[in-house]
Amino acid sequence: MMPIVGIDLGTTNSCVSIIEGGSPVVIPNDEGSRITPSVVAFTDDGSRFAGAVAKRQAVVNPKSTIFGVKRLVGRKITSPEVDKAKEFAPYDIISNENEDAWVQVNENKYSPQEISSIILMKMKNIAEEYLGYEIDEAVITVPAHFNDSQRQATKDAGRIAGFNVRRIINEPTAAALAYGFDKKKNQKVAVFDLGGGTFDISVLEINNGVFEVKATSGDTFLGGDDFDQKLINLVIEDFQNQHGIDLRADKMALQRIREASEKAKHELSSLLETNINLPFVAVDTSGPQHLNLKVDRPQFEKMVADLIDRLDGPCLQALGDAKLDPSEIDEVVLVGGMTRMPKVMEKVRQLFNKDPQIRINPDEVVAIGAAVQGGILEGQIDEVILLDVVPLSLGVETRGSLSTKIIERNTTIPTKRSRIFTTALDNQDFVNIHVIQGEREMADDNISLAKLNLIGIPPAPRGIPQIEVSFEVD
Template identity: 40%
Template sequence: MDQGRRNAERKAVGLLVKLKHTSVVSFIQEYAVNISPGGMFIRSREPQPVGTPVRFEVRIADGQRMLKGSAVVRWTRPAEDVTGPAGMGIQFTELDEASQALVDRMLRHKSDLIAAAPTAPRAPSSAAKLPSVAPVVPPMAPVPTRASSVHAIPSVAPAVTPALKPAPARPPAPVPPPPPPRPSSAVDISLDDLLAYTPAPSPEPDPFDLGPDDEYSPKAPTDFNLTDLSAAATPGPQSPAPVAARPAPTPAPVAPPAPAAMQRGSAVELELDSSEDDEPLEFARPVAGHSQRPVARKPAPALTPAPIPRPAPPSRPSVSTPVIAPSAAKPSALPPEPKTSPGQVRTVFLTPPTGEIEGKGPVIGVDLGTTNSCVAVLVNNKPTVLRSREGYNTIPSVVSLSSQAKLLVSHRAKSQVLLRPEQTIYGAKRLVGRPFDSAVVNQVRERFHYEIMPDARGRAAVRMGEHVLSLEEVQGLILRECKELAEQHLGQKVERAVVTVPAYYSEPQREAVRRAGWMAGLKVERILNEPTSAALAYGLNREMAKRVLVYDLGGGTFDATVLRIDKNVFEVLATGGDIFLGGMDFDNKLVDLLLERFLKQEKVPFQGDRVALSRVTDAAERAKVALSESNTYEVHIPMLMMDEAGRPRDMHVTLTRAEMEAACMPMVLRTLDVVGDVLLDAKMRVSDVDDILLVGGQSRMPLVREKLKEMFGRAPHAGVNTDEAVALGAALYSGAVDRVSSVVLIDVLPMTIGVAMPGGGFTRVIERNTPLPAQRSFAISTTRDNEEVMELSLFQGEDTHISANEYLGTVRLEGLPKGPKGSVRVAITLRLDSECVLHVNALEYSTRKEMKATLATRYSPEELRQRLGVARDAAQAAEERRGQDLKERSGRFWGFLKKVVGKG
């Protein structure tokens, strides 16, 4: 029987490939650089024989299908072949419509990556240049498609370039020797080779070996991927990390170099034998008479060649922010701390679930605001804002305790602001997730009517009656109110939510929001940045191609974000903001103005108590809203205070819009400064912005619109509801949580992450506005003989001194091998995934063993000063520098408040 007949009679092998990817976007980004129109390379220790027909299906972690079709094994590489990993190259014979659309989408994305990839310069280093090895895969011809009921996935690339011309198919041939490396291409280098080729450390190495200063600038990032034991190509020019291996007593043979990334035009490579955590593969039983070795899942030897590295793409899916994750747990399913844990967030009014939330049913969108929150749901693919119990489209973010010790939330709580200000909690969004003894809390804790104090974990908390209430629980009470409104509207249980936060939120604050959702019985499926969510409400499914500025001035925070919208791809180019600039600060300026006029009118300074000051604040807010519509407003507060003679004093003041705008002008100009900085980071001019979106209630102020018009030469867009846009965008995105969607969100790191140096210096590692996902690696060495434990403190911020930045935590490295000072070196990798979750990995050089690295240790500012040898006067100067701007913009209102603290 001839060969053709034998192939015709052979039954197809059923092949199911399951990958760890959590979304179609991450799948595209990892494999786009290695895709060809004709086929793919599947890594397997037991490849199928050449000529075997295959019916394959590729799925990701949540069960979504990526590719499905038929193929034929055209060539194989056995396990003993050292030129590359074992596996088989298959040629597509048939793809369904959705699979072909995905392949086309990956090809377009690959074209953009190739067009944008610069030549990678080498940083100054004494390490020898390493050769690269690229496996050669026979090119495969494009395949016919067949109809499918699955909708085609639209293009992900903002600008579509012509796909690479496929090479004609050719008969199987032996794999030729690897070609020499292309000098202009950025190649990946295995960590084994990196350690083998680098020189020995100097006798007295720097304990923090971060290389030249410019290596951690945005222009020349240095990075090697410790997860895959290979150097990952990150966006922009870069060079191998100049690290040194521990000197060996005797020469050792150099390990064979790990295979580098496949050349352009080769097939996509999938890993079948990835790890023990992967689900087992499913094969159809082979036909009798054909020998076929079963796939055995054997543990890899100690020096297995590194997997083929995949260059990191310049664009990536977003969402938010960093959340510290000591392990690789899924960020959307943040596990609660055990009830017996000493670091547990204790609750007073909420009863958190005992375990992980199952997370079934509908997903709601929540705009968790400083002064007001908003909840929306997706009904028949249309977002709908839910009304509060009182009929409003927003919910006041206020929690209060009545005189009968009854908990009040939302509008009922807001009514207590004038009656019981010391028992009414507002503005929790500004302080949630911050340590009580941090510089920011120390500067602002006396600026609220209620008492701020530490909880059992040392975080900022509030006193409510006899209880100490964590700010996470305050946020959780607001989220529970949103959850109950949604359940009432939908008529079913709600356990999942997409929650929005300011783009400039720090990593601990984002973690606190997730925990607040868990307290409320909600699984936070995604944390979206508020400007990105507003852009979704503006541009989703509108087939537009624009560069948009989102100007988000809310009740307590300000964000400015520039995005590129291309159909349903929303790419953040740069972001900036100020979490202590919002409508509350505008109100305080008007309080100053009213009290000045009161002094001028009554010839008596204000000496009222907390209730009296709350009445003035309420009148200021009403005046601000009214003066946005009219030119004058009468403020009348009868019996505001009693003078020393016991006579009542009234406030009767007429305010004009001009007076209000003069008082608020410095804060509006501050927002424009932030806008200018963001445009500079995005490398854009004002003329490059196609549209301006106003979000947040304070953006309704006529002065804001007037100044933006002066800056950009045109009026802002008026088609988005400033109060509802963020919640509507979150609801729209909730529709993409459970299914493959054409919506792609691409975000950036809002603030720089770096390490603390002895003396209090701050070394920047991952710069702000770095596209996500991202990672950077560096080396540290022991500073004492036989040192077995090392610590590394991480901060987030833009100041050159750690005292003015946010403290993230301290990485503790345990189990170091004993050795002389400087001889033990550890590679530290900080990795931010597409959810902006921060992971820390450590690898000891000489043994190449992964070490235990936990980011759970937290020290007080005083403990940090002692451990890092920070001079007290330098730390104090940095804290004062950080708080100076807050003091300047706060005016005299906080002085009045401080005087009345403690008065009944």
């Protein structure tokens, strides 16, 4: 039987794993690295690259090098998250005919699913080179707080890449599977997942091989890219104050600053200070200008204090929804490269009053968990029961443009819920059903999933027809 690969399709990096001999193995890429940059590049001669090769040429080809596309998946061009992405993306973000956010490279337009599929094809090739034969089945992970549109878009990306996507699994749930824990012992586990573009927190109860997600919350636009942007802004403002040159207009210089800022952020997790040095970053009438800026850890931590504070809300919401006190959490698992930052670890200790688990590489733990799920599906690993939840409430728009919830957030799936509605006018022969997802009171403030018309309602006074709306989530 062909193995089912587990893929962590990340904002910044991606990782692929399989089960070999009953244990998960992270597959290195052709350069020997166990993680691969989630970067795609297009060149003028029509060539296309993905991974480390694409990232390396970003400085000389910034407008045609796409990164962080996961933040655009399933989003409308009018969303505030896309507006924010436009601020720091050197490539063009445009609207398609349905007002979905797409990217444009020269004359070509690509959906986020297409870009994601190129990254997935790269991961597929990595696995096939390692195994020596073709594979076509995968478990792909998504942030726990992804809505239905974003999950479907990720599944579509998998199909475009040539995969039969056996399961879409939440990243924190995958991490819990990777750790395994003592399946015979009743444990309450919090998975704290701060990656390149998203933040998730999930609270699980694990007992006798049953992994039950009690609650999940998060922020789909909070991650390492935002921490990088703080450093990028500091570098640009400092250079402008010294030389009177705004480097934002120079895409090539901006890409050099982006890479140097990401490197400095990594260094500040282990060093107390670092230097950002970029020679010949600009030219003015006096000649070439060089960038040299010293940044220390306390300065950086002060700059990102607002981002660190944003971690509080989702954690407290997840604990509240799970009806648990922080003291009742037995283990805290760290996922994502940003959890290496000392200030983030300090925040975790502050929130949960305990040291977190870091025995598995936080960059690899999600892919390992996805491979474990694949191993369960193909019978290589002892069956565990995985009970996940609906991350956002599902409902319909009702009179007055109000949102009426039918399945509340954090409801265990699979589930089916129904609700009876009626007509608002005498002899009304049709109703519009607008399916929405989210927690806001007004329908327009939530995510629109579908619109349909129910026609042929027999004539009757208002309030008499009984219209049952059922939602089923498998």
